Amino acid sequence: MIAEIGHFALTLALAVAMVQTVVPLIGAARQDNALMAVSGSAAMAQLVCVAIAFGALMHGYVTSDFSLLNVAQNSHTQKPMLYKVAGVWGNHEGSLLLWALILALFGAAVPVAGRNLPAPLRARALAVQAAIAVGFLLFILFTSNPFERLYPAPTDGAGLNPMLQDPGLAFHPPFLYLGYVGFSMAFSFAVAGLIEGRIDAAWARWVRPWTLAAWIALTLGIALGSWWAYYTLGWGGWWYWDPVENASLMPWLAGTALLHSILVVEKRESLKSWTVLLAIITFGLSLLGTFLVRSGVLTSVHAFATDPARGAFVLILLLVVVGGSLALYGLRAPALKAGGVFAPVSREGLLLFGNVLLATGAGTVLLGTLYPLIADSLDLGKVSVGPPFFNAVFLPLMAPLVLTMAAAPSLAWKRGHLARVRSRLGLIGGFGMGAGLAVLPLGGPWWAPLGIGLAAGVLAGTLAEPILRLRAGAGLSRRQIGMTAAHLGVALVIVGMVGEGAWSSEAVQNQSIGQTVTVGGYSFALNAVEPVKGPNYTADRADFDVTQANRAFARMAPERRVFTVPPRPATVAAIRSTPLTDVYAVIGEAAGPNTWITRLYVKPLVIWLWIGALMMAGGGLLSLSQRKRS
Amino acid sequence: MRRLFALIPLAALAVLAVFFWNGLGRDPREVPSVLINRPVPEFQLAGPPGQSSGLSSADLKGRVSLVSLFGSWCVSCLQEHPTLMMIRQGGELPIFGLDWRDDPVKGAEWLARNGNPYEKIGLDPAPGRVSIDFGVTGAPESFLVDRNGVIRYKQIGPITPEIWQHTLLPIVRELQK
Numbered sequence: 001m002i003a004e005i006g007h008f009a010l011t012l013a014l015a016v017a018m019v020q021t022v023v024p025l026i027g028a029a030r031q032d033n034a035l036m037a038v039s040g041s042a043a044m045a046q047l048v049c050v051a052i053a054f055g056a057l058m059h060g061y062v063t064s065d066f067s068l069l070n071v072a073q074n075s076h077t078q079k080p081m082l083y084k085v086a087g088v089w090g091n092h093e094g095s096l097l098l099w100a101l102i103l104a105l106f107g108a109a110v111p112v113a114g115r116n117l118p119a120p121l122r123a124r125a126l127a128v129q130a131a132i133a134v135g136f137l138l139f140i141l142f143t144s145n146p147f148e149r150l151y152p153a154p155t156d157g158a159g160l161n162p163m164l165q166d167p168g169l170a171f172h173p174p175f176l177y178l179g180y181v182g183f184s185m186a187f188s189f190a191v192a193g194l195i196e197g198r199i200d201a202a203w204a205r206w207v208r209p210w211t212l213a214a215w216i217a218l219t220l221g222i223a224l225g226s227w228w229a230y231y232t233l234g235w236g237g238w239w240y241w242d243p244v245e246n247a248s249l250m251p252w253l254a255g256t257a258l259l260h261s262i263l264v265v266e267k268r269e270s271l272k273s274w275t276v277l278l279a280i281i282t283f284g285l286s287l288l289g290t291f292l293v294r295s296g297v298l299t300s301v302h303a304f305a306t307d308p309a310r311g312a313f314v315l316i317l318l319l320v321v322v323g324g325s326l327a328l329y330g331l332r333a334p335a336l337k338a339g340g341v342f343a344p345v346s347r348e349g350l351l352l353f354g355n356v357l358l359a360t361g362a363g364t365v366l367l368g369t370l371y372p373l374i375a376d377s378l379d380l381g382k383v384s385v386g387p388p389f390f391n392a393v394f395l396p397l398m399a400p401l402v403l404t405m406a407a408a409p410s411l412a413w414k415r416g417h418l419a420r421v422r423s424r425l426g427l428i429g430g431f432g433m434g435a436g437l438a439v440l441p442l443g444g445p446w447w448a449p450l451g452i453g454l455a456a457g458v459l460a461g462t463l464a465e466p467i468l469r470l471r472a473g474a475g476l477s478r479r480q481i482g483m484t485a486a487h488l489g490v491a492l493v494i495v496g497m498v499g500e501g502a503w504s505s506e507a508v509q510n511q512s513i514g515q516t517v518t519v520g521g522y523s524f525a526l527n528a529v530e531p532v533k534g535p536n537y538t539a540d541r542a543d544f545d546v547t548q549a550n551r552a553f554a555r556m557a558p559e560r561r562v563f564t565v566p567p568r569p570a571t572v573a574a575i576r577s578t579p580l581t582d583v584y585a586v587i588g589e590a591a592g593p594n595t596w597i598t599r600l601y602v603k604p605l606v607i608w609l610w611i612g613a614l615m616m617a618g619g620g621l622l623s624l625s626q627r628k629r630s
Numbered sequence: 631m632r633r634l635f636a637l638i639p640l641a642a643l644a645v646l647a648v649f650f651w652n653g654l655g656r657d658p659r660e661v662p663s664v665l666i667n668r669p670v671p672e673f674q675l676a677g678p679p680g681q682s683s684g685l686s687s688a689d690l691k692g693r694v695s696l697v698s699l700f701g702s703w704c705v706s707c708l709q710e711h712p713t714l715m716m717i718r719q720g721g722e723l724p725i726f727g728l729d730w731r732d733d734p735v736k737g738a739e740w741l742a743r744n745g746n747p748y749e750k751i752g753l754d755p756a757p758g759r760v761s762i763d764f765g766v767t768g769a770p771e772s773f774l775v776d777r778n779g780v781i782r783y784k785q786i787g788p789i790t791p792e793i794w795q796h797t798l799l800p801i802v803r804e805l806q807k
Contacts, residue, residue: 277639284643291650315650323643330637370649377652567705589703591756592733 003068006056007147010097013049013104014137016042020107020130024123028195036119039126040111046133047108054088054101057146061088067153070094070146076157078536078564079165086170092310093146095173099290100136102174102181106210107133110185117206124192125185132184135317143310165563168228175221176248180286182214183255186262187283190276191325194332199276204266207279209624211262215255216620222248223613234558234571234586236506236601238609241390246369247289250362254282257358260351267413268348269339274355276336280329284322285362291318292369343415350408357401364394395447402454402494405487406432406461424464432457444502451498458491482623485615492612499605510591511598520602522583523547524556529587529596537561537570542587542596544574558587582606670697670779671763675752678729678738685726685752691779694805696725696798698748698772698789699761701732702740707770710788711744717794718747723802727751730769731758774798776805 020042027035057070061084066072074091075084083090089098107129114122140146189207193199225248230238239245258278264271291314342348368385375383406428410421418425436453466476466484476484505520516525527543539561546553556574563570576583581604588597670690677684690697698714700707718725727748729737734753741748754760764773767786774783783801785793 273636281639315647319643319647323640323647326640326643330633330640333636334633370646373653374649377649562705567708569705 002056002059003065003147003149006053007145009049009052009056010137010141010147013046013053013100014134014141016046016049017130017133017137020046021127021134024127028120028123028127031120033119036123039123039130042130043104043107043111043126046130047104050097050101050104053147054097057094057097058085058088061085064157065153066155066157067149067151068146069148069150072150072154072157074157076536080535082167082170083165089173089177093140093144095177096136096140096144097146098174099177099181100133100140102177103129103133103136103184106181106185114206121189121192121196121203124195125188128188128191129184132188132321135321139310139313139317143313166228166232168224168232172221172224172228175217175224177221179214179216179218179221179248179255180251180289182210182217183251183258183279183283183286185210185214186258186279187325190279191328194276194325194328197332197335199265199272199336201266201269204262204275208259208262208266211255211259211279212620212624215252215259216617216624218248218252218255219613219617219620222252223610223617226613227610230606231573231575232570234573234599236504236573236584236586236599236603238500238606241368241385241387243369244289244293246365247285247292250365250369251282251285251289253358253362253365254278254285257355257362258282261355264348264351265339268342270342270348271352271355272336272338273333274352276333277329278355278359280322280325281359281362284318284325285366287314287318287321291315340414342413345411345418346416347408347411347413349416350404350411354401354404354408357397357404361394361397361401364397365390368393399450399454402458402490405490406454406457409461409465409487428457428460428464431460442503448498448502451494451502455491455494455498458487458494462487462491478626479623482619482621482626485619485622487619489612489615489617489619492608492615494612496605496607496609496612499608500603503604504601506599506601508597508599510595512595517598517600519600520581521548522553522600522602524585524598524600526596526598532559534561537563539572540587540590540596542574542585542598544585546576546583546585554583556583556585558585560587560589577607579607580604666781666784668781670773670775670781671760673752673760673763675728675754675760678741678751678753679734680738681751683750685728685750687779689726689750690775692777694723694777694802695775696723696772696802697728697764697775698725699728699730699764699766699769701730701769702736703732704730704769706788708744710770710790711747713789713791713794714747715745716791717789722799723806724749728761728764729753730761730766731756772798774801774805 020039023042024036024039027033027038057068059065060068060071061075062081064071064075064077064084066075070091070093074094075087079087087094089095107126110117110122110126110129186207189203189210190199193203222245225245226238229240230236258275261271261275261278265275291311368389371385372383407425410424410428432453435456436449439449439452442448462484466480469476469480507517507519509517511517511524511526513526513528516523518524523546525545525547527545529540529542532539532541539559541557541559544556544558546556554576556576558574559572561570561572562568571586571588574585581602584601584603586599586601588599591597670687672687674686675684689695696717698710700710714725717723725747727750729751732753732755734755737751737753741751752760758766764781765784770788772785772789773781774785776782782805783798785798789798
């Protein structure tokens, strides 16, 4: 019964969204306030309907109602409660419902938070928002209905892939979706702005916090996914250039560019056309991410559903939404009035340069991700594009970007005077080079000192401005502190990337009980491997004594679990993190009597990846919390 | 001029759309094996403990056969096993087993527990050279071999009753003609 209510609420949400698409647009065209006001109440009604549907599905999971096909396929009575709840979005249908719910949440936030917005802009933006909702609700109702019944109901469900039973992954999709869907706000307002033919500072002031919020969520979502891969997959890596990882990185890169170009619109009423294009592209890439995961056009560990009908639907949705808005852009963008002009050497100039690099980076990732598809389509054979391509093409693009980051805060808006900041830039550069030279004795590949030097340059360049301001007795706004923290976060992430990439050591071997293996200065003695029993798995648990320079460092207990439902193996790595290094141990299959395959890694500086990502998100939050307009 | 520039993004999307549309009908997982239509590698493998005869490339000539890779450690193989038992009962063609990277004793116990669908079994202990020569990417994996000992089809992942009925059996019938 509850599932039927959910199904009905979802159908109702579709009807509401259709009204919300049409009526406010007519209202805005006729300057009819009553018709425009429909948008606000419709957005609220839509949220209520989708929330009821989501609640109904959640109820099915929590009570293990296996008469629901979706629950039977993805849940199990033995599953811990957290994963029953997270199981709602751990599958194709449920994750789309989550998508729709978040979209409705953002839609409902417009009338609540945007009372001061001009009524026509608000009405049009909500209409665009509703049009996206119509597409997704149609998709859910016609190809991916989560409320399908199963008769007779099985006594127990098929279970959730055990690899996904992890707190890091339980929260990874919601954050990612908050990011993806959050960019719909910038998109809707960009399209509304194009319809009106006006983009101005007020528009930017409204769009910036929403874009920032989406960016924070996406940053956290990507970091959570990466962290999960690092500590559960047991390969010791944290980024694999998998198509779906790329699918989340592309909107992040475009969104980062958008965030900075909105700043230029806000402060200087410049780069309007570019900003609008970025808003469309960012959301388009978010939709593309959804398409890639849902359609199975690319091979990936993430692809849940490989159903061409579903893929075709998402593709059409993508083409209508992005194609329609790009066509509108083609018609209207040339008419957007350009505002303040600026010299190439100015903060705007460097922001634009950084923007171009970020967009090129996103384009590179797009090319690498889609190349297998393009090659297959042209019958050039089945190829896969992996880390070598991305490392060779994407990373060199990031080096000038990081240099730009180091220099930009020192330059003034509109026209920067190089002469005035020459000594400061010299200091920043010197600091970077000093740091690079300082790590030379550590050895490693040639790019390791370069990476550390760049990170140090960003550190110095980011801190120089606030230090000078504080010295001059001027205060710092939360936005300034937030920006400083986020940029420092980038520097830390670079440090983590270089540390892990350049100075890691690893050893894979058959290790017998009593045997000691030394990796990167750490000695791993395997004391024992014991069978243990968990709530829904059995496991082999190893007991390592790890020593460094004859001093006890840690006792580590990695496990190899075999889950009962569905019967699948999973590794649980044991990781000890210190500020300088991560020590990482994995136990694999038994290789003989009293012998197991063990993989042991020493990975310097990895912890700074996560700290850096948290600082980026934290800096964003701090900036977001500043209500007063500067 | 500005007008035209503003339409570039739309044009780029149109090009991408064509590729996406094409890509929908294709399966990226379907990796063509380089060893299809090549003779099976020459090999001679010992059998499980207690059995005198193993498996050799000579056994794969003269009849259309299914060579199936398994291991007692492989969970998906257990999932596939009932289907292999069913194929064995159907008697359409002999099934030969490659016990891959396995402990011989555990492999024998596994078969004793779950039934033995194989006419002959060859032990291919780690690193599993023979299986690698077959072009194996993981277990379970199966190969249809024709009368002349040429690999004609490779099935990646467990054989389900459906795959047997709709994919493998038609090929077997064709090869047996």
